[in-house]
Amino acid sequence: LAKTTQPISMDSYEGQEVNITCSHNNIATNDYITWYQQFPSQGPRFIIQGYKTKVTNEVASLFIPADRKSSTLSLPRVSLSDTAVYYCLVGDVEAGGTSYGKLTFGQGTILTVHP
Amino acid sequence: GAVVSQHPSRVICKSGTSVKIECRSLDFQATTMFWYRQFPKKSLMLMATSNEGSKATYEQGVEKDKFLINHASLTLSTLTVTSAHPEDSSFYICSAGGGEQYFGPGTRLTVT
Numbered sequence: 001l002a003k004t005t006q007p008i009s010m011d012s013y014e015g016q017e018v019n020i021t022c023s024h025n026n027i028a029t030n031d032y033i034t035w036y037q038q039f040p041s042q043g044p045r046f047i048i049q050g051y052k053t054k055v056t057n058e059v060a061s062l063f064i065p066a067d068r069k070s071s072t073l074s075l076p077r078v079s080l081s082d083t084a085v086y087y088c089l090v091g092d093v094e095a096g097g098t099s100y101g102k103l104t105f106g107q108g109t110i111l112t113v114h115p
Numbered sequence: 116g117a118v119v120s121q122h123p124s125r126v127i128c129k130s131g132t133s134v135k136i137e138c139r140s141l142d143f144q145a146t147t148m149f150w151y152r153q154f155p156k157k158s159l160m161l162m163a164t165s166n167e168g169s170k171a172t173y174e175q176g177v178e179k180d181k182f183l184i185n186h187a188s189l190t191l192s193t194l195t196v197t198s199a200h201p202e203d204s205s206f207y208i209c210s211a212g213g214g215e216q217y218f219g220p221g222t223r224l225t226v227t
Contacts, residue, residue: 032214043119043208043218044159087158093214101147101216105159 009110018075022088032093033071038085083113121219135195136222138209144189145211153206165192199226
């Protein structure tokens with residue numbers, strides 16, 4: 001499974017846009033990029049997943065350049081409740097893949113949103 | 116979205132005893148579930164893959180005789196920590212699903 005590198009921590013203020021970049025230089029052809037959010041003493045929660053270009057849902061956008069060696073999670077107008085750890089993961093999400101569903105978590109990025 | 120539950124949410128046990136943690140997929144069937152362990156201020160570490168109707172697959176360094184996994188139905192996997200010791204105190208989390216994994220709320224185990 002491809003290894004990922006993220007900033008250890010980031011600080012922001014309410015209402016700002018936050019961009020967290022993840023490096024995954026060894027991403028494989030079948031790998032997708034998935035981001036999870038985790039609050040203290042809770043299980044991670046799925047945020048967004050993509051393969052290439054741009055993906056957007058109701059909570060975030062995911063930007064993936066053509067070489068797929070990095071990705072950026074964009075959180076628009078963060079609030080205090082967005083303070084959490086954000087994990088970037090890469091892996092095969094196609095059913096039947098040997099690592100299907102199996103996740104390798106990196107260190108994550110601790111995002112702190114200030115008033 | 117799909118829901119995964121865990122029981123208990125927290126448990127305190129004495130050293131040498133065994134503790135069972137349940138993981139249930141509430142609104143979908145899961146032939147495969149995953150168990151993770153998370154120490155304070157650390158990331159999640161995959162312990163094992165729970166396979167319905169067959170033996171679990173353990174990650175390197177995880178003692179299969181200490182962490183017994185049973186996946187007897189399509190909605191339930193259990194993790195039993197046998198002969199628990201203080202160093203087994205941790206946050207245990209399960210997940211199920213497909214390309215998008217759904218995580219349980221976690222179980223805080225404290226061994227005294």
